[in-house]
Amino acid sequence: MKAALYPARRKRLEKLLNDILHGKQKLSAQNNPHFIEAICAQPDAAACISNIISSPAGLASLQESMRFDLSTKFFNGSATNVLAYLQAPNLSDIGGGSLLNQVILKIVDPPIFWAQFILAFRTGQLQDGAQRCFAWLLFHLISTSSELSNPYLDVARDSTIVDQILVSPNPYISALGQKITHFLELRTASTTTTFHGDLAPGGRHDNDFDDFRAIAILPTADEISCTRAPFLRSSAELEDPETIDTRLSIYLDGLFRLLREDMMYEMKEELLAHSKKKGRRGLTIDGLTLLSIHCGPDGKRCKWGITLECAKDLSLFVDGELVAFPVINRDEDLLAKNPPILVLQLEGDVSTSNVLVGLKKAKSVKLIQINTAVFAFEPVLKALQEMRGMPLAPELLYWTPDEILRNPTSSPTHIINALTSDPRCDLRPLLGTPKSIILDASQAASLLSALSQKVSLIQGPPGTGKSFIGALLAKALVDYTDQTILVVCYTNHALDQFLEDLVAIGISETSMVRLGKANAKTEAMSLFNQSVQSRRSRADWTEIDALKARAEGLCSNLRVVFEQYRTSLSNSALLDYLEFEDSSFHDAFLVPSDEDMTTVGRGGRAIEKDYLLHQWGQGRDAGVFKQHTSVLEAADIWTLPTATRKSKIEGWKKAITAEQVEQFVTIAREYNETQTALARKFAANTIAVLQSKRIIGCTTTAAAKYTDSIQAASPGVLLVEEAGEILESHVLTALGEATDQLILIGDHQQLRPKVNNYSLTVEKGDGYELNSYLNSILDHVVFVLLESCSRDRTAAERKISPGYLAEAST
Known part of the structure; x- marks a missing residue:
């Protein structure tokens, strides 16, 4: 038994911990081992x-505690204890x-x-426990948000490190x-596939990259005006044996590019309609004037935007060009003001830079409303970019017919047995349904496959009971497993x-939650009608307060930089720029000084610091300093023609504006x-509700929109109804890290998923197949086809009547 477990020692350790955390005692090399022991002794x-x-x-002390001793003994001892505790x-x-x-x-x-x-680790000094903690820490660092993970990716790519982890006997x-x-x-930016010329990804415009995660969701002006065909992957690449090592990255890359191109097609169509002044066109607002930036009112901040004032009582055009x-x-x-003020939120560094640079010199600004349903594309595209892994990849991408499909971690063995x-057994006593349920052969087979794979x-034409089988699956999983179902x-x-079918078959409304707008019968299950409340801890409020303070500081900085950007550049700003970027010009424009005398110009006024730059910019000589040594030594500068001088000044101003815009974009x-981050912290109530339910229901768009909250509830089963109408990318982004089982229910003979761009469809035959019925999944999954038809029985109560699914030929 560890000494730390004795009450007296535990009490001393807790006192030391509290004293250090609250600044009553300073952390030192001497008490650091006890500080770490005190942390690891906490039961919660x-x-x-x-x-x-x-x-x-607290955080400062923990940070310091991991630096006092950088010896092998510390790594294998106290450091391992801390990292193991954090797991x-x-x-x-x-x-x-x-x-x-x-x-x-x-x-x-x-x-x-x-x-x-x-x-x-590299030099083999770590023992088994420390190696385990090192591997865990490295994986955590690279799998956190993409921007935070970038500094650690090089370590993960080091073969001398990863190979040691892979061959570990543990x-x-x-x-x-x-x-x-x-x-x-x-995270692979490019694949081993060889491309040539225009076929390769990247380089077509300022938003075309090898790595699809670097592509801004909304297009840039340069992208819209680009005449080169976009880089798209055909579905055949997934079947190429040479791409097996990079198949997963190819798959995600391909889905992202195809879905985004479908969104782009609709946007381009609307712009084309506007330019040719025909067909359906969006609202146009002309004569806009740049005012300021908008971060929301005090105490209720929102994402930043620029404010534009209307001249009279949405792609953005500046001087006739899309930006x-x-x-x-x-x-x-703001919209109610006279004249109205619009707030435009910009996404992506490139687009933001283009807008600010364009507005700086703009003579006219026009806004055109584009009616593309970006909200339906954006959450899914972002979710594809942020995917850290792909659950069930062995089944969805690599499975072959000679392999046996794996069983779920948790399954209702009582029902399966x-x-x-007896496939014709009555399920009523097993599932506690209101009435008897007897399945035919194909329905029993579909239920068995869904429960055991x-x-x-599950496929079948209308009326074969696909949705009913789905309801039975949900009932069995709720009753006989502890899995949460999405x-x-x-x-x-x-x-x-x-959801109505699930209630009819005996699943309680209180165990389900519905995201998004509900109808009258499912209103009670709506997220907004749930009473679960999450109590935030002191640490939560500390983090929220810190985030709010950071937001206020950034908002202030944003306003300062924006005003600098809006203000006309002074000669003083030019001199500051030249001091670092072109010292020869800076030295030539330095006004000579004499500690005992003040140089004056016309009218007896003292010479300003920018006197020489002003003279030079006006095409004049150095005036009262034209015979000064510093001026004579810079004769090559002072003899430049006026046109060259003006061109130089214009170039410097552009460079300064670019610096200001870059600084603004970074802060923004x-x-x-x-x-x-604040929004995620305030989503705690939503997460608490989802974690308290056994079934979470939502549309594909809501699944992408609420990804973080849904995954916090760790749904182990994804059940997709009407899968035949859903794009493959929507199914993929609904998978989470905890997903252990995927059940697809749909009719492969009904209409394919809706796609805007015909050239991307199966029917066009170019190999892109954006609207294929779960193309990749179908190629790697054994499915069951329902054969019986009982179209006349549609109500859930009739579905579970005796003999409802008696075998009948279609």
């Missing part, structure tokens, strides 16, 4: 880490992992501890090595109908990221 890791974050000296399962679930990320980033940044920990460590390798494949696709923030108070023994596909449909109508990005 979440409460302990929350206390560290919310305490005045408590509940820590990664809190706030989408934000609590854990704060602590880990404090430990590794700056990389005083991390650099030495890497060296110790199965946990080697499994982490597989996860790291798998994740790196997802960006902003989104209107409907601030009704009963149906295996990690991936299953139910996804394409339309709100289909979702409401399926950080501000929006802070707003996103």
Whole structure:
């Protein structure tokens, strides 16, 4: 038994911990081992880490504790204990992992501890426990948000490190090595596929990159005007044996580019209609004037935007040229002003830069409303870019007919055994349904396959009971497993109908929640009608307060930089620029000084600092200083013709504006990221509701929109109803890290998913197949086809009547 477990020692350790966290005692090399022991002795890791974050000296002390001793003994001892403690399962679930990320980033940044920990691993100094912690820490660092993970990707790509992890005799460590390798494949910017000329990704315009994650969702002006065909992948690439090592990255890359091209097609069509002044065109607002930036009122900040005043009582055109696709923030108070003020929110560094540079010199600004349903594309496209892994990849991308499909981790064996023994058995006593249920052969087979396989596909024409089988599956999983089920449909109508079927078959409304707009019968299940409340901890409020303070600071900085950008550039600003960027011109324009005398010009006024630059810019000589040594030494500058001088000044001003815009874009990005982090913190109530339910129902768009909250509930089963109408990308983004089972229900003979661009369809035959019926999945899954038809029985109560599914030929 560890000494720390004795009450007296525990009490002393807790006192030391509290004293250090609240600044009553200073952390030192002497008491550091006890400080770490005190942390690891806390029984509730979440409460302990929350206390560290919310305490005045908490994070700073933890950071310092990992730097006092960088010896091998420390790495194999105290450091391993801390990192093992941080692997408590509940820590990664809190706030989408934000609590854990704060602590880990404090430990590794700056990389005083991390650099030495890497060296110790590389040189074989770490014991098994420390190696396990190193592998876990490396995987966590690369799989956090993409921007935070970038500094650690090079370590993960180092073969001398990853190979050591992969060949470890410890199965946990080697499994982490597989996860790291798998994740790196997802982050691969380019693949081993060889392309030539225009066929290669990247380089067509300012938003075309090898890595699809670098592509801004909304197009840039340069992209819209580009005449070269976009880079798109055909579905055949997935079947090429030479691409098997990079198949996963090719798959995600291909889905993203095809879906985004479909969105782009609709946007281009609307712009074309406007330019030719024919067909349906969006609202046009001309004569706009740039006012300022908008971050929302005090205490209720929102993502930043620029404000434009209307001349009279949405792609953005400046001087007749398209510069960006902003989104209107409907601030009704500003819209009600006379004249109205519009708030435009800009996404992406390139588009923001283009707008600011264009507005700086603009003579006219015009806004055209584009009616493309970007809201239906954007969440899914972002989710594809942010995917850290692909659950069920062995089944969905690599499965071959000679392999046996894996079983789910948790399955209702009682039901499986009963149906295996007698497919015609009455399910009423097993599932507690209101009435008897007897299945025919194909329905029993479909139910069995869905319950016993990690991936299953149930197909059949209308009236064969597909939705009913789906309801039975949900009932069996709710009654006999502890899995949370995510139910996804394409339309709100289909979702409401399926949730009604679940209630009719005996699943309680209180165990289900519906995201999005509900109908009268499913209103009680609506997210907004749930009473579960999440109590925020002290650490939560500390983090929220810190994020709010950071947002306020960034908002102030944003306003300052924006005003600098809007103000006409002075000669003083030019001199400051030249001091660092062109010292020869800067030295030539320095006004000679004499400590004992003041030089005066006409009218007896003292010479200003920018006197020489002003003279030069006006095409004049150096005036009162034309015989000064510094001027004579810069004769090559002072003899430049006026046109050259004006061109130089214009170039400097452009460069300064570019610097200002770059600074603004950086601060704006950080501000929006802070707003996103705040929104995630305030989503705690939503997460609490989802975690309290067994079934979460939503449309495909809502599944992408609420990704973080849904995944915090860790749904183990994804059940997709009306899968025949859903694009493959929508199914993929509904998968989460905890997804252990995928059940697809649909009719492959009904209409394919809706696609705007005909050239991307199966019917066109160019190989892109955006509207294929789950093309990749179908190629890798054994499915069951329902054969019986009982179209006349549609109500859920009739579906579960005796003999409802008696075998009948279609």
